[in-house]
Amino acid sequence: MNKIFEVPLYAYEASPDQSAPAPVRHKVIVVGAGPVGLAAAIDLAQQGVEVLVLDDNDKVSFGSRAICFAKRPLEILDRLGCGQPMVDKGVLWNKGKVFFDERQVYEFDLQPDSGDQRPAFINLQQYYFEQFLVDRVRELQAQGAPIEIRGRNKVEAVGTHPDHVKLEVETPEGSYTIEADWVIACDGAGSPMRAMMGKDFVGRVFEDNFLIADVIMEADFPSERWFWFDPPFNKGQSALLHKQPDGVWRIDLQLGWDIDKEREKRPENVIPRLKAMLGEDVNFELEWVSIYTFQCRRMEQFRHGRVIFAGDSAHQVSPFGARGANSGVQDTDNLCWKLKLVIDGKAPESLLDSYDQERIHGADENILNSTRSTDFITPKSQMSRILRDAVLDLSEHYDFARPMVNSGRLSVPCVYDGSPLNSADALNGPSQTRPGASCPDAPLGDDFLLPKLAGRFTLLTIDADAPDEIEVDGITVKRLALSVKDDPTLTLKRRYLGDATGAVYLIRPDQHVAARRDTYEENAFRHAVRRATGKE
Structure with missing residues (x-):
């Protein structure tokens, strides 16, 4: 058993807040020190916002839990200073195979294009993810950043007010009350x-x-995602196999609906199922076992005054497609730059309503894809099963059928189509970099594009003229001037220019496109900055 589960990362220590004569007010309090809460706290601290994390635990999560981390969240984690440890430790994979009964019907490659710094996916146990995030918190604390984690501080009550939130917190030494401008x-x-x-x-x-x-x-299985429909070792159901670091393998076995969950988790019932899949002669040891019930749900609103929900607290999807933790990291990426502008008085509080609009759009997209995956994996009628099995049979021989096979539509970046922060598209350019889309990466000699777009508004020009800097209502927008000559692979041209000879993009701090035109026009881009910050 991995001892990482037993080591307190942020052991309880009494805080001066507990003996203060009146509740101490903090700028931002994050409730929960899982991957999403820690990502939010790191993001804010890197921007100089004072943030306190409260968690009722003091260790990493038990069991690997979330294990698949997609390219876009890895790019976000690069900006947070912990992407490289994730990639160094994780199992990199781009390919997957789909099986029907005992036959492989086809395989796929999620990243045939080599224009990205990060892989399509890595597999990494959630406890390592949390460890790397806490390590990053410690680095920031050593640098004097305003960030603190309090373990075994459990929020027991919450009171919302127009200008603050009050929390009652239970600790091993009793309870205390604390306040925050934002939670x-x-x-x-x-x-x-x-x-x-x-x-x-x-x-x-x-x-x-x-x-x-x-x-x-x-085991000598390759670093690929293997999914079975109706395998001989789990007849009438499905199964999934994934490789993780340290010789750990994730196995998912569909069990059906009417089961005794506690009974099914017992080793004497789990081990025969695994031997049927792996073979009687394979030696293995159970590290963690859980039962998951498919759910596709969300809150009707994520923002409630000065309390804002992110990650699984705001939305849930079934695990196939790796859309849970990945979408949670994208929640915080969307939220934190907006909250920083509001705190600094550079944007109206109503800017935070766009978090609701954009991330509810993202959650609904995930729920739709996850629901479709669930319906394909678990047909609800005999006719649906016949149709599904026919698609699987056809996919073995015919390309047209393969896109219809749905073993989990894997996580991709959300495009905020229809966002109130987008300006009209004035460039006949590639669809993948339209307003609302996240910026795809591109190689630039010995470097890549995305690290140059980190954490601020940027005016990206490609073979086009523009000022080196503009200022709009206290927000400084700096230019990044590039040419297609900087990328001999032509990835930059393919992803950002298309048939155009030049382009100017306004990029948000979360690396989403706010506006694009074929040339720089002063008034148009000033309006675009105001629109992207909720002022128009």
Whole structure:
């Protein structure tokens, strides 16, 4: 058993707030020190915003939990200073295989284009992710950044007010009261914060369960995603195999709806299922076992005054497609630059309503894809199963059928089409870099594009003229001047120019496109900055 589960990362220490004569006010309090809460805290601290993280635990999460991290979240984590440790430790993969019964029907490559610094996916246990995030917090603290984590500080009550939030916090030495200008609730799918505020989810709970097992074994399977429909070792159901670091393998086995969950988790019931899949002669050890019920649900609103929900506390999807933790990191990426502008008085508070609009759009996209995956994996009628099986049979021989096979539409960046922060598109350029889209990477000699777009508004010019800097209502926008000559692979031209000979982009701090034109026009881009900051 991996001892990382037993080591306190942020052991309880009494805080001066606990003996203060009146509740101490903090700028931002993050509730929950999981991946999403820590990502939010690091993002804010790097921008100089004072942030306090409260968590009722003091260790990493038990079990690998989330394991698949996609390219876009890895790019976000690069900006947060912990992308490289993730990639160094993780198992990199781009390819997957789909099986029907005992036959491989086809395989796919998620990243045939080599124009990105980061892989399509890595597999990494969530406990390592949390460890790397805490390491980054410690680095920031050593540099004097205004960030603190308090372990075994459990929020027991919340009171919302027009200009602040009051929290009652329980500790091993009793309770105390604390205040915050803003609270970000990242306390997971069971979210006590959501319950205390009387909020709930809307959506579907599907009639199906999956056994999720982390197995330690020596195996020569490749670093690929393998998915089975109706395999001989789990007839009538499905299965998934993924490789993780340290000789750990993730195995998911569909069990059906009417089961005794506690009974199914017992080793004497889990081990025979795994032996049927792996073979009687394979030696393995169970590290972690859980039962997952498919759910596709979200809150009706993510922002409630000065309390803002992110990650699983705001939305849930079924695990196939790796859209849970990945979308949570994208939540905080969307939120934190907006909150910083509001705190600094450079944007109206109403800018935060765009977090609701954009990330609810993202959640609905994830829920739609996850629901479709669930319906394909678990047909609800005999006719649906016949149709699904016919698609699988056809996919073995015919390319047209393969896009219809749905073993989980894997996480891709969300495009904020229709966002109120977008300006009209004035460039007949590639669809993938239209307003609302996240910027794809491109090689630039010995470097890449995305690190040059980190954490601020940028005027990206490609073979076009523009000022080196403009200032709009106290917001400085600096120019990054590039030419297609900087990229002999022509990735920059393909992804940002298309048939155009030049382009000017306004890029938001979260690396999403706010506006683009074929040439620089002063008034147009000033209006675009105001629109992107909620002022128009």
